[in-house]
Amino acid sequence: MNGLINKLFLLPGFTLLIDPTIMKPVFWMAMGGLMILFFAALRYWFHDSKISMNWWKWLLAGAWYLLLFVVIAAAFTLIGEREVRAGVWFLAVFGGLMILLGLGLWQLLKKV
Amino acid sequence: MEEKPNALNRRDFIKKAGLIGGALSLAGAAGAGLVAGSNKESYTGWGRTAYGGDQFFNRRPFRVETPTYEKVGTPERIAYIEDFFKRLGELRRLTFSRNGEAPRWSFDQGVDALPEPLRSYYKAHPGALEQYRFAMQRAAEQRENWPKYKDEFMLAQAFSAAHASFVSGPGAFPPQPDGPPEESDFRGVNDTGLKLKSAGHGSELIKQVAHSFGASLVGICRVKEEWVPQGFLRGVGRTDFDVPKHWKYAIVVAVPHEWDSMYANPTYGTSYDAYSNLRFIVGKLEVFVKRIGYSARSHFPPTSYELSMPPLAIDAGLGEQGRHGVLVTPELGANTRLAAVTTDMPLEVDKPIDVGIKRFCNKCKICAEECPSGAISFDDRPSEVIRGFRRWRIDQEKCYTAWNWVATSRPSGCRVCLAVCPYSRKRNWIHNIVRVADPRDPTGLFASSMLAMQKTFFSYPGAAAYLPPPDGDNKTYLEPPKWLRTDEWFDK
Secondary structure, eight states, X not given: OHHHHHHHHHSTTHHHHTOHHHHHHHHHHHHXXXXXXXXXXXXXXXXXXXXXXXXXXXXXXXXXXXXXXXXHHHHHHHHHTTXXXXXXXXXXXXXXXXXXXXXXXXXXXXXX | OXXXXXXXXXXXXHHHHHHXXXXXXXXXXXXXXXXXXXXXXXXXXXXXXXXXXXXXXXXXXXXXXXXXXXXXXXXXXXXXXXXXXXXXXXXXXXXSOOTTOOOSOXXXXXXXXXXXXXXXXXXXXXXXXXXXXXHHHHHHHHHHHHXXXXXXXXXXXXXXXXXXXXXXXXTOSSOOOOSOHHHXXXXXXXXOOOOOSOHHHHHHHHHHHHHHTTOXXXXXEEOOGGGSOBEEETTTEEEOOOOOTXXXXXXXXXXXXXXXXXXXXXXXXXXXXXXXXXXXHXXXXXXXXXXXXXXXXXXXXXXBOSSOHHHHHHHTTSOEEOTTSSEEXXXXXXXXXXXXXXXXXXXXXXXXXXXXXXHHHXXXXXXXXXXXXXXXXXXXXXXXXXXXXEEOOBOHHHHHHHHHXXXXXXXXXXXXXXXXXXXXXXXXXXXXXXXXXXXXXXXXXXXXXXXXXXXXXXXXXXXXXXXXXXXXXXXXXXXOXXXXXXXXXXXX
């Protein structure tokens, strides 16, 4: 396996491909694309679930998703820092809170 | 055209792809978090140092006229014998055999048999000598235990020994002053005749050069008399002296320890990595300042100082003093080691800052809870007036006891209080949010909630666990990195 990895590094352009200065923006562009796709699909999901959306509902849904994103990223940042217990606790407490908030938001979107 | 009933239409495709995209984006959040957390690039001081990139915290909104140390009386200079390392040096000269002669004093002879000024000091500080004796007993145990641990800590020992290799002996750098400061500090000064454009230009130039020499943080302040210990002067010896007139300004520099070894305290590394970096920085800075036409004297660790560093660094706007007595900076937390160059070069001084570190220390107490020697005060607020300043007292003899007790790669070392300090964190997005938000919150609620999370979510081994068996289990705050673990690289 190590031999294969070493050979990969010898391929022309491979180091450029994994270079963080190029991969970082590529990664975030890809993430942006995935999020656009997600929200485009969400329109259909809401429509098919007979949920009528308006600007403030979209704002709440977007905020919830953003918060969930931050909670997951924060928890895994702590895990990456070798503070595994802190990361797991963070995910359990704030991830749980996000699930409860998500359920509440779903009810709100359906009723109003 | 009619849609075929079993074909995936565009709408269904987007619905399913969107769900997968949403899940992938959340997985991406986890991945980005893992990378941000584990990335060594976010260890401040071991990357973009040379261009000043380590000093990333915006201090401007937090500049204050009055430093955060609490002056309550007439400041006094630290007497020679009150400096722990000078006192230790005096005692060691008495208690250890030199040149084949018998030791001149033993603990059994008691305080009264000590020469002055040791006798007066220990009479005024009952218990301190007994604590020192206890530390020496732990040191003897540590030396006996070392064969048990030497394989496990071989790499840590080699790492420390390499960093300590030029602290003394023929290859030591920088050279120590020779003769009175009025001669020594001017030796090699270049008579350029060039006039500096302004003090502001001088400060900007010196800071850039200091960063290029490896300083993570640089600040400049005037030298106050109260920060110059009395009774000993390098190049002269034991003497009472007035602060030399040409010690007008201090260029204060700070660097961190290598972060992974620092977190694996107390057994995987010593302070010498930061010490060696500091010695090179201020040694070179001394030469640089002299070559552009001004007097200079470098002050560097472990003991080559004529300055008390933490208050000087507070004056220079680098940070605030923590409960553990160590300077805490927004960038490096308590993982901050200090050195300085005194000079008569015209410089523009920095202002002290107040970012709420001292207020946080009032509540936190994690360092006191984790200190293996119990040297750090648990008082809710700084409670003792020491030489005209109200502060927390550090029991130096107790602190030194832990140095000798823990199974360090090199006897005499413990930096647990640096490792467990909540401010000693990486430069990544999650901690940068705290760095920006906390000092701007006038209510203190943000700091309180951060502290509550710190105490609930994070795990600490507990004070005794850092000690070797039978008192503890040689625990470290975080696990040692692979590159310091002997078993990763060598067969037993």
